Structures are given as C-alpha cells and as structure tokens.
Amino acid sequence: MDRDVENFNTRLRTIKIWELTIGIIIALILSIILMFIFPIFETNDDAFMLLLLTLILVFFIWCLKGSNGLNDNVKGVLQNEKEILYVFAINIIFAYLFLFSVVVLDMFIGMNDPTWISGVDIDSVSLTPSAFLYTLITSVVFAPIIEELVFRSVLFNRLKIRIGIVPAMLISSILFAIGHDFGGIVSAFLFGICMCILYLKTDNILIPMSVHLINNVVATLLDVTAFDAIITSFPWIILLGILILIATILLIKYIVTETKTLNRKFS
Numbered sequence: 024m025d026r027d028v029e030n031f032n033t034r035l036r037t038i039k040i041w042e043l044t045i046g047i048i049i050a051l052i053l054s055i056i057l058m059f060i061f062p063i064f065e066t067n068d069d070a071f072m073l074l075l076l077t078l079i080l081v082f083f084i085w086c087l088k089g090s091n092g093l094n095d096n097v098k099g100v101l102q103n104e105k106e107i108l109y110v111f112a113i114n115i116i117f118a119y120l121f122l123f124s125v126v127v128l129d130m131f132i133g134m135n136d137p138t139w140i141s142g143v144d145i146d147s148v149s150l151t152p153s154a155f156l157y158t159l160i161t162s163v164v165f166a167p168i169i170e171e172l173v174f175r176s177v178l179f180n181r182l183k184i185r186i187g188i189v190p191a192m193l194i195s196s197i198l199f200a201i202g203h204d205f206g207g208i209v210s211a212f213l214f215g216i217c218m219c220i221l222y223l224k225t226d227n228i229l230i231p232m233s234v235h236l237i238n239n240v241v242a243t244l245l246d247v248t249a250f251d252a253i254i255t256s257f258p259w260i261i262l263l264g265i266l267i268l269i270a271t272i273l274l275i276k277y278i279v280t281e282t283k284t285l286n287r288k289f290s
Contacts, residue, residue, distance in 0.1 A: 050078035
C-alpha cells in the first residue's frame with residue numbers, strides 16, 4: 024500500500040495481498056479479544072460476525088484515508104446505470120439455473136415413475152425481525168462492500184499484475200464462489216467474472232459494488248417471499264426456462280466479448 028498516492032482508485036490498487044491478509048488476521052484477533060470482554064460476541068454468532076466484518080471494513084478505511092476521488096466514482100455509477108442493471112439482470116436470472124434443473128428433473132422422474140415421492144420442497148424463508156435485520160446488514164451492506172474490496176480491488180488487481188487478466192479473473196472468482204452454497208457456486212463464479220470485468224473496464228470499485236448490492240437486495244427479498252415456489256410451478260416454470268436460456272446466452276456473450284476487449288486493451 025502506497026499512502027503517498029492521493030487518488031482513491033490508484034491507492035486502492037496499491038493494497039497488497041499480504042497487507043490484506045495481515046489486516047484480516049488482526050481483525051480476527053481483535054474480535055476474539057472483544058469476545059472475551061463482551062459476552063454478547065461469545066453467545067451470539069451473528070454479533071461476532073458483524074464485529075469481524077466491521078473491523079475488516081475499518082482496515083480498508085484506514086488504507087484509503089486521505090485519498091480523494093470518491094465523489095467522481097459516485098458520479099461514475101450514475102453514468103453506467105444501464106450496464107449495471109443489465110449485468111445484474113442476466114446474472115440474477117442465470118442464478119435460477121440450478122433450482123430450475125432440480126425441479127425439472129424431479130418432474131421428469133415423477134412422470135415416468137408413479138411411485139416417485141418428490142424431494143423438492145420449496146418454501147419461503149421464515150425469519151424473525153432480528154434475523155431479517157442481520158441478513159440485511161450482512162448481505163446488503165457488508166457483503167457488496169467487503170467482498171468487492173477483497174476479491175476484486177485487492178486479489179484480482181494484484182494477481183493480474185503477476186499472471187495476467189484471465190487467470191486472475193478465474194482464480195479470484197473461484198475463491199469468491201467457494202464461499203457460496205453448493206447450488207450457487209457456478210452462478211457465483213460467473214458473477215465474480217462479471218464483477219472483474221466491470222471493475223477493470225471502469226477502474227471504479229463502486230460499480231461492481233452497486234451490481235452486488237442490487238443483486239443481494241433482490242435475492243434477499245426473493246428468499247423471504249414465495250417467489251421461488253411460484254416461478255417453479257407449472258406453467259411459470261416454462262417461462263423461467265426460456266428466461267434462463269436467454270440469460271445464459273447473454274451472460275456468456277458478455278463475458279467472452281468484454282474479456283477479449285479488455286485483453287486487447289491491456290495487452
């Protein structure tokens with residue numbers, strides 16, 4: 024990290040992987056110490072996780088303290104709103120591919136085997152007010168900020184210097200996807216690739232953060248409603264299948280086209 028650099032975007036690119044690692048370790052140690060001082064962090068896993076995420080965010084704030092140019096990044100978000108919404112849309116629809124495949128397979132087996140007992144039970148997630156608030160804070164506030172800072176601004180940035188753009192995209196996105204549920208690993212991986220593309224195109228971390236935020240807001244709202252049960256029932260599942268096919272084609276086209284363009288630009 025070069026604190027002599029005043030520009031926000033450039034300073035962000037100077038944070039090294041080993042510096043991030045040390046920052047996370049210090050945040051973890053401080054969280055454990057505070058856990059022994061304040062019992063709530065020991066008895067409440069959600070509170071402990073919020074504490075840890077907050078301390079990691081403090082690390083980035085300290086790294087970027089004194090830099091300038093963040094206001095220009097905010098303006099950049101407004102100037103790229105169409106691409107932000109487009110990338111969000113194709114990714115959120117593609118994310119239903121795994122659920123769609125499971126439901127269709129279950130239906131197919133059921134039609135050919137009268138004794139088949141469906142194992143698919145789709146229902147809305149019931150959350151207490153406190154659990155819903157925690158989900159909003161972690162998924163909507165912390166996840167878009169911290170995950171983009173960690174996986175795109177530091178990991179992807181530093182790796183592309185050493186091994187090139189495409190390998191850096193793949194490795195950082197694989198690591199990003201590992202932290203997600205099994206059914207969402209593929210969609211999280213491709214989502215990570217798209218975030219790398221957006222970040223590299225614009226040199227503005229707020230743009231992938233914006234897509235990530237919108238994605239998590241919508242995903243959280245869908246989880247607490249009966250939308251999944253409705254969209255995977257007949258005849259809506261046919262429409263879902265068509266939308267997934269279109270989104271898959273557009274997603275692959277976006278990744279391939281933009282990656283080629285960026286490779287030519289930075290080669």
